[in-house]
Amino acid sequence: MDPHLLRTYVTVARLASFSEAARELGYTQSAVSQHIAALEQDLGAALLTRRPVRPTAAGERLLEHAGPLLLRLDAARADVLRMASAPEHGLTLAVTPTALGPRTVAALPAAGVTLRALARADIPAAVATGAADLGLVDGLAAPSDPLRLPDVAPLTTCGVAEEPVCVLLPAAHPLARRPGLRLADLVDARWLDAPGAGLPLDRLHTAGGAGGVRTALRYEGTDLRTLTTLAAAGRGLTVLPRSFTTDVPGAVAVPLVAPRLVHRTELIHGGALRGPAAALAHELTEQHRE
Incomplete structure (x- = not known):
């Protein structure tokens, strides 16, 4: 299954419009129609009704698979890029408001940090796809028990508070x-x-x-x-x-x-850490051991 065709299908289904999907993706409407036809031919099933534009039963089932599949592909790309590129001077940290306790705030670098407040469920995906260098997610748990986080990609998690x-x-x-x-x-x-x-x-x-x-x-x-x-x-x-x-x-x-x-607050990252991300991760884990 071609991931480019799958992305086109997901976009058309989300917008319920071939023309709107073409505008968002930067394709012609004809190219979008060809993508959908090629995907339907590959799967041997109609995925969309045309008037109105709406997923069929088979299309709804494909949408259930499409999100995790595309996320895994984006995570793989981000992971490889992290390994191949030089570490940046800045640091983007995805957080929930209550994950930023006083000790965590004190550990942040003096400059070059971007804090991105996200929903708890969205933080693992943000880290996996490279939208954030690190994630801090929190929740209620029994003492020393890990949090239950969505399995979106091979990520490393550790308790920091x-x-x-x-x-x-x-x-x-x-x-x-x-x-x-x-x-x-x-x-x-x-x-x-x-x-x-x-x-x-x-x-x-x-x-x-x-x-x-x-x-x-x-x-x-x-x-x-x-x-x-x-x-x-x-x-x-x-x-x-x-x-x-x-x-x-x-x-x-x-x-x-x-x-x-x-x-409980947990730090989330993908692959080996370098630069400011590695320094912050070290500081937070050392604090937790004290």
Whole structure:
């Protein structure tokens, strides 16, 4: 299967238009039509209806395979280029907001760093394809357990930080004076679902058993201050790393003591590291050993 034809098909299916796909890819519309016809002939199946432009059942199945296949190809290209090219002076680091704890920030080079805030699920792909030199992804885990990351390419991961987590409550909340909280204490609570700014709730939902956790409000931004302001205003509870819960006006942070969960941060990279990426990786891993 020709990957060029596959990319054309994915683009046409995404845009639902041969002409729009031709414009995005820099081809003529005739060339796009020829690509689709050649791919259909190769597979022996119709992949798209023409009016409207929509994937057939076989086309939908191909789309399920196409993303991982094309990502692997992009990752292979990026990996080879990393080995063949000289190390750059700059450093692009893909991060989630809560992965940038105080010690991590202190380890960053004084200049030449670009921080790219991405969704957790997108960081491995960004590193694999060369869009970022390194990735820092975080989440809730049992102590010393690795995070569950998507398998997008041969990548190296290592833990660089672990710290306790706290439940952020309004100062007037009945449980705000507790020395510690169990998830069972919060069975009737409503939570803030903020996958871009806070920690994902799926791990809490699993740990909560049959009751799970119930969402009061979903925040789709990446600003931590907005998230903590919502929690302080009583719009829902949130769990954050302990270092992110100090000095939040109108809110109290109470340690989550059961189940035993920590905020874990992992460094992701592909291939051998050189230059600023190698220096930062060394600094972060050495900090974690201390």
